[in-house]
Amino acid sequence: MNSERADEMRSDINEIENNELPEETGIYMLFNDAEQIYYLGTATDIRARIAGHRSKLLYHKHTNRMLQELFDTSNVYVKVLTLLPHVSKKELKRQELIIKDVLENVLNVPLINRKRR
Numbered sequence: 001m002n003s004e005r006a007d008e009m010r011s012d013i014n015e016i017e018n019n020e021l022p023e024e025t026g027i028y029m030l031f032n033d034a035e036q037i038y039y040l041g042t043a044t045d046i047r048a049r050i051a052g053h054r055s056k057l058l059y060h061k062h063t064n065r066m067l068q069e070l071f072d073t074s075n076v077y078v079k080v081l082t083l084l085p086h087v088s089k090k091e092l093k094r095q096e097l098i099i100k101d102v103l104e105n106v107l108n109v110p111l112i113n114r115k116r117r
Contacts, residue, residue, distance in 0.1 A: 010031075010077040010078065010079050011077060011078050011079075012075055012076070012077055012078075013030065013050065013053065013054050013057070013071075013075075013076045013077065013078050014054070014058075014075075014076075016050070016078060018047055018050075018051055019047075021046050021047040021050055021051075021078075021080070022046050022047060022080065022083055023045050023046070023047045023048070024045070024046060024083045024084075024085045025042075025043065025044045025045070025046075025083065025084050025085050025086075025087060025092060026042070026043065026046050026080055026081070026082055026083040026084050026085075027040070027041070027042050027080075027081045027082050027084070027092075027095060027096055027099060028040075028041050028042075028043065028046055028049070028050065028078060028079065028080045028081060029041070029078075029079045029081055030053065030067065030076050030077065030078055031076070031077055031079070032070050032074045032075065032076060032077070033074050033075050033077075036110065037066075037070055037110055037112055038103070038109055038110065038111050038112065039064065039067050039111065039112050039113055040096065040099065040100055040103065040111055040113055041053075041096075041113075042092050042093065042095075042096045044089070044092075046080060046083075050078055053067075056068075057071040057076070060072070064112065064113070066112040067112055070112070081099065082095075100113070
């Protein structure tokens with residue numbers, strides 16, 4: 001994938017309009033300029049969830065300190081990985097764990113999510 005195409009697939013969290021994001025259930029990722037640090041998340045309404053992240057980050061109130069530091073020191077981008085409009089919350093979490101496992105253990109992508117038990 002060339003870098004021009006990759007740039008088309010990401011949106012700066014400060015510049016994306018809420019109406020550009022889906023109001024559907026799915027899995028999304030937040031990451032930095034160099035695409036080296038990632039936060040993986042799920043939401044039943046991606047638009048509302050990203051708006052929540054943006055608000056907390058802008059007011060320096062995000063509970064994930066690493067994500068807040070990333071936002072404070074570089075651009076943070078949003079990428080919707082997949083939409084899953086008809087899945088249960090339990091299945092959504094299962095899908096997130098599968099993607100998280102592949103990212104961390106197969107692709108060696110560093111995630112800054114809190115560890116789940």
